[in-house]
Amino acid sequence: MDLILWRHAEANDADDAQRDLDRALTSKGERQAQRVAAWLNHQLPASARVLVSPARRAQQTAEALDRKFKTLPALAPDADVSALLHAARWPEAREPVLVVGHQPTLGLAAAYLMSGQAQAWTVRKGGVWWLRARERDGATRVVLHAVVGPDLL
Numbered sequence: 001m002d003l004i005l006w007r008h009a010e011a012n013d014a015d016d017a018q019r020d021l022d023r024a025l026t027s028k029g030e031r032q033a034q035r036v037a038a039w040l041n042h043q044l045p046a047s048a049r050v051l052v053s054p055a056r057r058a059q060q061t062a063e064a065l066d067r068k069f070k071t072l073p074a075l076a077p078d079a080d081v082s083a084l085l086h087a088a089r090w091p092e093a094r095e096p097v098l099v100v101g102h103q104p105t106l107g108l109a110a111a112y113l114m115s116g117q118a119q120a121w122t123v124r125k126g127g128v129w130w131l132r133a134r135e136r137d138g139a140t141r142v143v144l145h146a147v148v149g150p151d152l153l
Contacts, residue, residue, distance in 0.1 A: 001089075001090065001091045001092065001093045001094070001096070001097070001132070001133045002048075002096035002097070002130065002131070002132050002133075002145065003088055003090055003091075003096075003097055003099070003113070003130075003131045003132075003133070004040070004044070004048075004096060004097065004098040004099070004128060004129070004130045004131075005099055005101070005106045005109060005110060005123060005128065005129045005130075005131070006036065006040070006061065006098060006099065006100045006101075006126075006127070006128045007100075007101065007102065007103060007106050007123040007124065007125055007126060007127050007128075008025070008029075008033075008053070008055070008057040008058040008060075008061040008100060008101070008102065008125065008126070009025050009028075009029035009030070009032035009033040009036070009057070009060075009061050009125055009126040009150065010025065010026050010028050010029035010032060010125045010126065011023045011024060011025050011026060011029055011057035011125075012024055012025075012026055020055070020077060021054060021055045021056060021076070021077070022056050023055070023056060023057050024056050024057060024060060025057050025060045025061065029057070029060075029061075029125070029126065030060070030064075031150075032125070032126035032150035033060065033061045033063075033064035033126065033150075034064050035126075035150050035153040036064070036126055036127075036128060036148065036150050036153060037061075037064035037065045037066070038153070039128075039148060039153050040065060040098070040128065041065060041066075041067075043130075043146075044096060044098065045095075045096060047095045047096070048067075048095060048096040048097065048098055049070070049088075049093070049095055049096070049097045049098070050062060050065065050067055050068070050069035050070065050097075050098045050100070051069065051070050051072050051075060051087055051088065051097060051098070051099050051100070052069045052070065052071050052072070052075065052099075052100040052101075053071075053072070053075040053076050053077065053079070053100060053101045053102060054071050054072070054073055054075070054076055055076060055077055055102065058075075058100045058101060058102065059071070061100050061126070062100045065098075069100070072087050074086075074087050075087065075099060075100075075101045075102075075105075076102075077102045077105075078102070078104075078105070079101065079102070079105045080105070081105060081108050081109045081112055081118075084099060084101065084105060084106075084109050085109065087099070090113075090133070091133035091140050103122065103123060104120060106123040106129070107120060107121035107122050107123045108120065108121070110123065110129045110131065113131055113142045114131070114142055114144060124149050125150075126149065126150035127147070127148065127149045127150070128146070128147070128148045128149075129144070129146075129147050130144070130145040130146040130147070130148075131143070131144060131145065132144075132145045
């Protein structure tokens with residue numbers, strides 16, 4: 001199974017009258033989302049499932065893909081890693097799963113899957129971590145397939 005973790009692109013800071021969930025992408029964030037979405041669309045098969053946080057900035061990031069996606073409250077900011085993995089059906093899903101979400105959850109998920117420990121790894125804004133589960137000798141092994149930031153595309 002492939003699990004692709006995509007952190008939302010750069011967003012405006014919240015002001016006093018605004019909820020965190022309502023923060024929108026900056027113009028730079030919109031450009032980041034477009035660049036990464038173009039790369040992902042060349043890499044992902046049509047069968048990939050796309051799961052997205054309900055936060056506006058994550059929704060806007062996912063919209064750049066121009067694919068159908070499912071909004072899941074379990075992927076909201078400060079989501080639990082186990083909720084993310086459950087939603088993605090890790091590692092049993094047959095199709096690749098792209099999750100558009102937030103720090104620190106994405107970094108914690110990457111660290112847990114790669115090292116088996118809860119560590120505070122950082123996924124940059126607009127960045128993608130592509131993890132692949134492989135069955136070897138009766139055990140699931142996780143391989144880092146790619147790490148891409150919007151500034152590299």
